[in-house]
Amino acid sequence: MNLDVLAAAPANTAPAATSGTFADIVKLPDIAARFAKVRRYFFLRESTYDMTRRCNVRCDGCYYYEGDKQNAQDNLDPEAWRKLFQAEKARGITFVVLAGAEPALVPDLLEACSAEIPLGAIASNGLIHISSEVGYRIHISVWGNDATSERVRRAKRMLERQIEIYAGDPRAVFVYTFTRENIAEARGVVENLARHGCKVTFNMFSATVGYQGSLSHTPTSLAETRQAMLSLLADYPEQVLFSPYSAAAHTDTLSLHDLYSCPYPRQNQGQFGLGRSFRQYRSDLTWIREAACCVPDTDCADCRHYAAGSAIVTARMNRHIGSPDQFRAWLDYVDTYLAVWVQGYAKEPNLCAVPIAPALARQTGAAR
Amino acid sequence: MPQTQNGLMERRIAEILIQELKLENVTPDTFDVTTDLVKELGIDSMDLTTVVLVLQGEYKVKFDEDNYPSLTTVRAIAEQIRQLQGTVS
Numbered sequence: 051m052n053l054d055v056l057a058a059a060p061a062n063t064a065p066a067a068t069s070g071t072f073a074d075i076v077k078l079p080d081i082a083a084r085f086a087k088v089r090r091y092f093f094l095r096e097s098t099y100d101m102t103r104r105c106n107v108r109c110d111g112c113y114y115y116e117g118d119k120q121n122a123q124d125n126l127d128p129e130a131w132r133k134l135f136q137a138e139k140a141r142g143i144t145f146v147v148l149a150g151a152e153p154a155l156v157p158d159l160l161e162a163c164s165a166e167i168p169l170g171a172i173a174s175n176g177l178i179h180i181s182s183e184v185g186y187r188i189h190i191s192v193w194g195n196d197a198t199s200e201r202v203r204r205a206k207r208m209l210e211r212q213i214e215i216y217a218g219d220p221r222a223v224f225v226y227t228f229t230r231e232n233i234a235e236a237r238g239v240v241e242n243l244a245r246h247g248c249k250v251t252f253n254m255f256s257a258t259v260g261y262q263g264s265l266s267h268t269p270t271s272l273a274e275t276r277q278a279m280l281s282l283l284a285d286y287p288e289q290v291l292f293s294p295y296s297a298a299a300h301t302d303t304l305s306l307h308d309l310y311s312c313p314y315p316r317q318n319q320g321q322f323g324l325g326r327s328f329r330q331y332r333s334d335l336t337w338i339r340e341a342a343c344c345v346p347d348t349d350c351a352d353c354r355h356y357a358a359g360s361a362i363v364t365a366r367m368n369r370h371i372g373s374p375d376q377f378r379a380w381l382d383y384v385d386t387y388l389a390v391w392v393q394g395y396a397k398e399p400n401l402c403a404v405p406i407a408p409a410l411a412r413q414t415g416a417a418r
Numbered sequence: 419m420p421q422t423q424n425g426l427m428e429r430r431i432a433e434i435l436i437q438e439l440k441l442e443n444v445t446p447d448t449f450d451v452t453t454d455l456v457k458e459l460g461i462d463s464m465d466l467t468t469v470v471l472v473l474q475g476e477y478k479v480k481f482d483e484d485n486y487p488s489l490t491t492v493r494a495i496a497e498q499i500r501q502l503q504g505t506v507s
Binding site for chain 1: 456460462463464465467468470471472474475476483
């Protein structure tokens, strides 16, 4: 794989010549098989839920402790959460993401929720084991090696403890968040995780509104991160859940919103797709439509968050039909998303060996 | 006959919907073209996007994605295709 191709891709790369219509593209055998597989998951309709305002670590740049959601009072009554999830199911929610601040601190609530809606994921720092009764994917946040974690997250032996707790757990996916400062140490961390048989995917530090710290990316760090992602994907294809297009989309100099137009209610008050169904609940079970997105209080102009991309890029299938390879790249992205988020979904080999510039999807949507 | 052409287009759209979304217990002849696809049939936005992409190829038109939310019925889809083709009087 030529790792320089993506980094060198000009912002206005001309679209490849269209090779037939969408109907023609989806008849190609490799595409037809993969499209059929991922399409079975089109029924997923997500919402997210902050479970508690408490956390056992304090990380620089944490999205949860920005804005006023941190002031919501905890509702610790499992029955209240059970009723909420029954209502969520009734309005068509089929996938839940349990987050902020640290869901593992409220185990009774996790069990109540998973009993009502069986598909979901939990964003955790991985320092407290979550009962195997909860059949959700567990995303364990990794922000560098142990020295970096101690500095940025103020927790000792973080990766070592996370591996002790979750190595061998089929629910666990370690999420390595690339910041401007930890790019070089990603290889060591991934090697360590791979040695323990752990699955890993990649996230990008995305600044919250007004963040002035040192973790934010620059054009140079974005390019370096892209190289690191592609290199690790090539070297650890069994352990790294990612695709070349994922790397391209998340390390572009433009944010996900600027590239694809975010469909979350915070940027899309329409009545279609996520704009219609998505809610982001606070720990007191309230939600505010105007603030609703997967990582509230993130600066949309800097948003490259993996959770955001999982909805934003997947929702823009219509912008990826310029050529068979562009659609293959989109399928790889969706396949990655499903493998990372849906327990039991097995990642397939990536279809698109040709790096595709996200600018093509932006051009396709330029009519907006 | 414009009415016949409209009817044929609506029937073809219904046929594509049934085929792409594997809808059961309905045929192109029995499909109510005023049924709300999202609210009444529960069609997901991704499925609707799939249908739109197939229709774009079939009718050689390009739907603006900002207009997807208005594609709520077979009749509305047919109307929009006719507008895009410039055949609405």
